[in-house]
Amino acid sequence: MNNAQLTKLATAISxxxxxxxxxxxDVRFQDFTPLAASAGPxxxxxxxxxxxxxxLSKNRLLNVPPNWAKAMQTQAFGT
Amino acid sequence: MITVNETGRDKGRYLFTVFETGSAGVQRQDLRTGKTETIxxxxxxxxxxxxxxxxxxxxxxxxxxxxxxxxxxxxxxxVEQQTFGxxxxxxxxxxxxxxxxxxxxxxxxxxxxxxxxxxAHEGIQFDATGNMYFIDELNGGCIYKYTSAANMLDVKRxxxxxxAAGTTYVLRVGDGLxxxxxxxxxxxxxxxxxxxxxxxxxxxTDLNGITSVDATTTTDTAEFKGTDYQRPxxxxxxxxxxxxxxxxxxxxxxxxxxxxxxxxxSVFANQNTTDLASGAAVGTALRSPDNLALxxxxxxxxxxxxxxxSDDDIWFAKDRNxxxxxxxxxxxxxxxxxxxxxGSEFTGLYFDPFNKRRAWVNIQHPASxxxxxxxxxxxxxx
Numbered sequence: 001m002n003n004a005q006l007t008k009l010a011t012a013i014s015x016x017x018x019x020x021x022x023x024x025x026d027v028r029f030q031d032f033t034p035l036a037a038s039a040g041p042x043x044x045x046x047x048x049x050x051x052x053x054x055x056l057s058k059n060r061l062l063n064v065p066p067n068w069a070k071a072m073q074t075q076a077f078g079t
Numbered sequence: 080m081i082t083v084n085e086t087g088r089d090k091g092r093y094l095f096t097v098f099e100t101g102s103a104g105v106q107r108q109d110l111r112t113g114k115t116e117t118i119x120x121x122x123x124x125x126x127x128x129x130x131x132x133x134x135x136x137x138x139x140x141x142x143x144x145x146x147x148x149x150x151x152x153x154x155x156x157x158v159e160q161q162t163f164g165x166x167x168x169x170x171x172x173x174x175x176x177x178x179x180x181x182x183x184x185x186x187x188x189x190x191x192x193x194x195x196x197x198x199a200h201e202g203i204q205f206d207a208t209g210n211m212y213f214i215d216e217l218n219g220g221c222i223y224k225y226t227s228a229a230n231m232l233d234v235k236r237x238x239x240x241x242x243a244a245g246t247t248y249v250l251r252v253g254d255g256l257x258x259x260x261x262x263x264x265x266x267x268x269x270x271x272x273x274x275x276x277x278x279x280x281x282x283x284t285d286l287n288g289i290t291s292v293d294a295t296t297t298t299d300t301a302e303f304k305g306t307d308y309q310r311p312x313x314x315x316x317x318x319x320x321x322x323x324x325x326x327x328x329x330x331x332x333x334x335x336x337x338x339x340x341x342x343x344x345s346v347f348a349n350q351n352t353t354d355l356a357s358g359a360a361v362g363t364a365l366r367s368p369d370n371l372a373l374x375x376x377x378x379x380x381x382x383x384x385x386x387x388x389s390d391d392d393i394w395f396a397k398d399r400n401x402x403x404x405x406x407x408x409x410x411x412x413x414x415x416x417x418x419x420x421x422g423s424e425f426t427g428l429y430f431d432p433f434n435k436r437r438a439w440v441n442i443q444h445p446a447s448x449x450x451x452x453x454x455x456x457x458x459x460x461x
Contacts, residue, residue: 037414048387050419052413
């Protein structure tokens with residue numbers, strides 16, 4: 001194998017490594033650490049749920065329906 | 080409970096939920112625009128004859144309509160609830176216009192499907208061949224199956240009405256006299272193939288003059304005795320290696336699993352199940368299972384109807400080998416989420432069938448009056 005071939009091989013390997021690290025771990029809802037106890041009263045009903053993984057996402061207020069939900073929001077679930 | 084339009088044009092675009100109140104209704108949210116509308120509202124308030132109470136079920140049918148049903152039902156002729164216990168089909172769920180309070184529902188094609196006997200409805204599920212399963216939510220309530228007389232392919236093509244005629248059956252283990260029984264079961268017909276009560280089955284005529292099969296009373300008679308379970312609640316069908324299993328939550332802290340092909344029922348989870356956080360039996364930490372959910376990976380979640388801000392949790396059922404019990408090494412229940420809103424309960428955990436990173440759950444009946452639908456998403460930071 002000459003230098004050019006070695007360079008190509010090294011490039012290919014590095015691309016594979018970079019590609020591998022860029023592939024996200026496919027986190028699933030089932031990947032969690034069980035909560036040891038129930039949540040106490042929340043201070044902010046906009047974020048009412050304690051999730052078994054850290055909350056990451058922004059809150060999203062979509063609408064104020066007339067009869068039912070006064071708000072719809074998002075809460076993220078992830079590691 | 081919650082669903083999206085799971086089939087048809089624009090599938091996955093609209094999120095549907097219902098009002099479990101004394102003036103029931105149906106809400107649709109356009110997930111693309113965020114616009115939320117009431118698309119059907121009870122014209123009357125209980126106990127009026129034109130009232131509709133406590134919609135709880137919220138499901139998309141295999142032929143592309145929306146169904147809901149009343150959880151409120153009591154066959155006693157002296158009580159107003161006798162008018163309720165009905166299943167309704169909204170035949171134009173994505174097209175029905177939004178309405179304001181007091182406006183007409185006339186543009187919504189909303190039909191009482193009287194072929195389905197009266198029960199205190201909640202969970203509804205369809206199996207792969209089109210059978211519809213439902214329950215009667217009361218202490219001593221039974222599990223039912225409806226088999227349409229119509230060919231399912233014709234129903235899906237819009238050439239036949241699924242609810243035009245069909246047979247309803249009740250689940251019976253043994254002689255039906257042992258409550259909470261497990262083991263082999265059979266389906267016992269309580270109607271004929273048109274949906275009419277079989278001789279000896281009990282009917283009621285409600286305030287509107289509509290006569291229906293009273294499933295609650297019928298399945299307490301010797302001839303039609305169904306096996307009693309203690310407040311059956313939600314249902315969920317799971318597919319494992321080509322077979323279908325029906326899960327049933329009951330308020331007395333059990334989740335049962337029916338093998339629909341082998342016709343057996345067994346306990347999937349109860350208070351003896353291991354708490355994955357402690358390694359000990361979950362005990363009274365698990366109470367009042369209400370709703371069930373299934374994620375994209377076929378996992379079952381158990382949603383409690385308890386006091387928010389105190390002990391209202393969602394439990395993940397870790398069945399590693401999907402064999403229908405949680406007794407193998409590493410299996411059990413793990414507290415997956417907990418509701419902190421005082422006075423409220425979780426209802427309707429629903430995983431988006433088109434986005435494996437998204438789910439929704441309602442926060443219902445809080446002390447503040449601010450009901451909410453919460454979207455839960457998986458982080459993409461990994």
